[in-house]
Amino acid sequence: MNTTTTLDVDVRRIGPEAAGDVLRIVRAAFGARQPLDPPADALRETEDTIAVKLASYGGLLAFHDDEPVATLILDPLGHSVFLRRFAVLPDRQHHGVAHAMVAAAVAAADGYADLTVLAREELPRTVRFWERQGFREVARRSPYVELRRPLRTAVAEVADAEAMRALGHRLAGQLRRGDLLVLTGELGAGKTTFTQGLGEGLGVRGPVTSPTFVIARVHPSEVGGPELVHVDAYRLGGMAELDDLDLDTDLEDAVTVVEWGEGLAEGLSDSRLEVRIVRALTVDELTGEEDPRRVEITPVGPRWHTLSLEELA
Structure with missing residues (x-):
């Protein structure tokens, strides 16, 4: 059993006056990485160059x-805030510190459209870390991978299945007929559990279970609201097969949830909610039996201009 302790940290906004502390952490963290070719630009930083970088918009420093x-x-x-020289002291890594820094960066970038990072493609664990923090690859120019996280995304951290259902239940209160939700996440991430909460919130007839073997299920409303159409797109060969599903309802009169639908279900509507479920912590950060999830809800299209993200986080 992994007993790694999550550290309590105090993250503060800083300016050029903190260049010395920033340089010390950057050198320690980047110097402990495997040798890269070409070497990381961070290893050529000086206190003066760090101070210049901090002078324009500042940075963050975490204290324990x-x-x-x-x-x-x-x-x-432009509309993005790049996170540069992201570094954690080697002996404080895998304790949730990096996770806390990302959360603080989201708050510090208020008013911007997204966060962007550059990761080295030779460091796949680093790329996976950023993906677990809600970043997605948008470009690759060897040796760099550019990853971006939209800040319009509502991010909720759920501790267990009960909290996952509760999140789905809260979201159901903002749904209406014709809405489309596209769910992604690895096997066992909690997609069906989330949909169970949606079903409870919508007041549909259950039980809501994985539709794997039937591809799609229709759950009628018991309260006069929209039906819930629950689709598993994992075994579908393409958009045509999704269009050809023999459903006893019109999708314009239902709330449709498509699991494994990324890259496939978007054509069903010009507006959708993209719901991505990932493990919140890396394996090294897990403590005891805890295995929390991050649920990232990104509105796409004109339907969602009035969506209240604050109620979901």
């Missing part, structure tokens, strides 16, 4: 017991 343990530099570019 008043000791600086992690840092990053905020670099706005």
Whole structure:
């Protein structure tokens, strides 16, 4: 059993005055990585170059017991804020510190459209970390992978299946006929559990279970609301097969949830909610039996201009 402790950290906004602390953490963290070719640009930083980078928009510094343990530099570019020199002291890694830094960066980038990072493709664990924090690859220019996280996304952290159902139940209160939800997440991530909460919130006839063997199920409303159409697109060969599903309802009169629907179900509507479920912590950060999830809900299209993300986070 993994007993790694999650550290309580205090993340503070900083400017050029903290260049010395930032440089020390950056050198320790980047210097402990495997050798790269070409070497990381961060290893050529000096206190002066760090101070210049901090002068425009500042950065973040995380403290544990008043000791600086992690840092990053905020670099706005257009509608995005790039996270530069993201670093955690080697002996404080795998304790949830990096996770706390990302959350603080989201808050610091208020008013911008998204966050962007550049990761080295030779470091797949680093790329996976960013993906678990809600970032998705948008470009690859060897040796760099560019990943971006939209800030319009509502992010909720759920501790267990009960909390996952509760999140689905809260979202159901904002749904109406014709709405489409596209769910992604690895096997066992909680997609069906989330949909069970939706069904409870919509007041449909249950039970809501995985539709794997029947591809799609229709759950009639018991309260005069929209039906719930629950689709498993894992075994579908393409959009045509999705269109050809023999459903006893019109999708314009139902709330439709498509599991494994990314890249397939988007054509069903010009507006949708993309719901992505991932493990919140890496294996190294898990403590005891806990295995929390991050649920990222991204509205796409004109239908969702009035969606209240605050009620979901």
